[in-house]
Amino acid sequence: MSTATVNRLETESVGRLLVNLALPAIAAQFVNMLYSVVDRIYIGHIPDIGSAALTGVGIAFPIIMMIAAFSSLIGLGGAPLAAIKMGKGRFDEAEQILGNCFVALLGISIVLTAFFLTFGEELLLLFGAGPETLPYAKTFLNTYVCGTIFVQIVLGLTPFISTQGFAKTSMAAVMIGAIISTILAPIFIFIFGMGVQGAALANIIAQAISAAWVLRFLFAGGTKLRIQKKYMRIQKAVIVPVLLLGVSPFIMQSTESLLNIAFNSSLKNYGGDLGVGAMTILASIMQVLIMPILGLTQGAQPIISYNYGAKNNERVKKAFNFLFVISMGYSVVFWLLLMIFPSLFVSIFSSDPELVETTVWATRIYMGLVFVMGAQLACQQTFIALGQAKTSLFLALLRKIILLIPLIYILPQFFSDKTFAVFLAEPVSDLLAVVVTVTLFFTQFRKILARNTRVSVENVG
Known part of the structure; x- marks a missing residue:
């Protein structure tokens, strides 16, 4: 079974294979998103304290993203190299x-x-927690971090399942946990009266069950790759290339934490808790956009990486072309729906009229050019699939560190409406980043494949 699955990567129709691998990955991304989004939906509707609790969890979110980022450092750095x-x-x-x-x-x-x-409370205060929101942020964080080992196993090892072509198995690992979390969260929050602690506890239990599923699959065998005791010793020659390639997705996710800090601190100054609450909702909506595209890239990664290693450049090009077109199509459709029906998306997360009104206004600014994310992510993730560590690192730094975070602080100096200026930083950076990324990709992609062809010819000679 495992041999046939791997052979699919080099023989099956690229379009059909991408769909077969991407659909489970997209489903897994959507389901994984439920861990945080569903929690926020439930928390935002807690009677009397919903808005403050939602803002508190939003302040803790950068740390949650940082924990996930470390799993990407290892998993998304190692899986493409393993496929090659x-x-x-x-x-x-x-x-x-x-x-x-x-x-x-x-x-x-x-x-x-x-x-x-040890340092969670100090970080929350630094990120903008106030007297009203700190108790909720601290309670959620202290509970959640106790399940860090489960998060690392699930998010760090499922790429190794997907990269072998077992996308459905990878999806099942995530889906099992998400279903359990979705069931347990309202029970703990509302029936047991545990509030935000209940949401975090439901998450831990769900991740633990998913982790058990992943370990059982990778230890039991029946696949081309499995965890063996003889390889469970860190070797510099093995782990350093993983870290070099993984630093790009790590920066992409960890800078999301810095980004949240920058947005929250600026909006706290200019827009108060209402501005921070709006940003929390917008971050969730952004997840709804990005997660399916990341699922697409995860479906394309085994095809691109494996065939790049096998010197089959035509299949590499076909896989990227499918990825680019589908990613852009989805981004444009999502953007149109969001611009036409912003209140429909926002009302999912809060019933507070003032918060909904502020967030709807901010949506049209913050998400103004978000349709370009399809091109940005397709090109950026393909560089990772090809093992291009340096270029991937530059692009990971470009949009958020080089452009977006400075713009969050610079633009308010030129606008009387400071809150508007903070939200405007997002579309400005999106436009600049995608121009650079797409230009760099289409100038480098041919050169990378040409080098791959020359190496192949030299090896034959």
């Missing part, structure tokens, strides 16, 4: 990457748990 090794027929080396990544994830879990339990 498989394309070259070096399955032992691919399995060695998996074993090293597993041990690294365990070590990171211990460090992160200790760090955030």
Whole structure:
């Protein structure tokens, strides 16, 4: 079964294969999104305290994103390299990457748990928590970080399942946890009266069950890659390339935390808790846009990485073309719906009339050019699939660190409406980033494939 699954990556129709791999990955991304979005929906509707509790969880969200980012550092750095090794027929080396990544994830879990339990409150205050919102932020965070090891295992190891072509298995691992979380969260929050702590506890239980599913699959065998004891020792020659490639998705996610901090601190100054609450909702809506595109890129990654390793450049190009067109199509449709029916999206997260009105206004500014994200992510993630660590790192830094975060602080200096200026930073950075990314991609993509062809010819000679 596993051999047939891997062979699909080099023989099956690219379009059909991308759909077969991407649909489960998209479903998994949507389901994974439920962990945070559904929590916010429930929390936002807690009687009397809903708005303050939602804002508190929003302030804790940068730390949640940081925890997830470390899993990407390992999982999204290791999985493409493992796929390239498989394309070259070096399955032992691919399995060695998996074993090293597993041990690294365990070590990171211990460090992160200790760090955030020790310094969590200080960080929340730094991120903009006030007397009304700090209790909710602290309660949610202290509970959530106790399940860090489960988050690392699920998010860090499922890419190794997907990269072998087992997209449905990867989806099932995430879906099981999300369904459990969706069921338990309202029970803990409303029936048991646990509030935000109940939401975090439901999340921990769900992630633990998903982690057990993932470990059972990767330890039991029946796949081309499995976790073996002989490879569970960190080796510099193995883990360093993983970290170099993984630093790009790590920065993409960890800077999301810095981005939330920048937005929350600026909006706290100019728009108060209402502005922070609006940003919390907008961040959730942005997730709804980005997650399916990331699912698409996860479906394309095994095809691109494996065939790049196998020197099959035509299949690499076909996979990217499908990825680009579908990503752009989805982004444009989502943007149109959001611009026409903003209140429909916003009202899902809050019934507070003042918060809804503010967020609807902010949506048309913040999401004004969000349709370009399809091109941005398709190009950026393809660089990662091709193992291009340096270019991926630059693009990961470009949109958020080089452009967006400085603009959050610079633009208010030129507008009388400071809150408007903060939200305007997003579309301005989106436009500049996509122009640079797409231009760089289409100038570099051909060169990368040409080098791959030359290497192939030299090896034959």
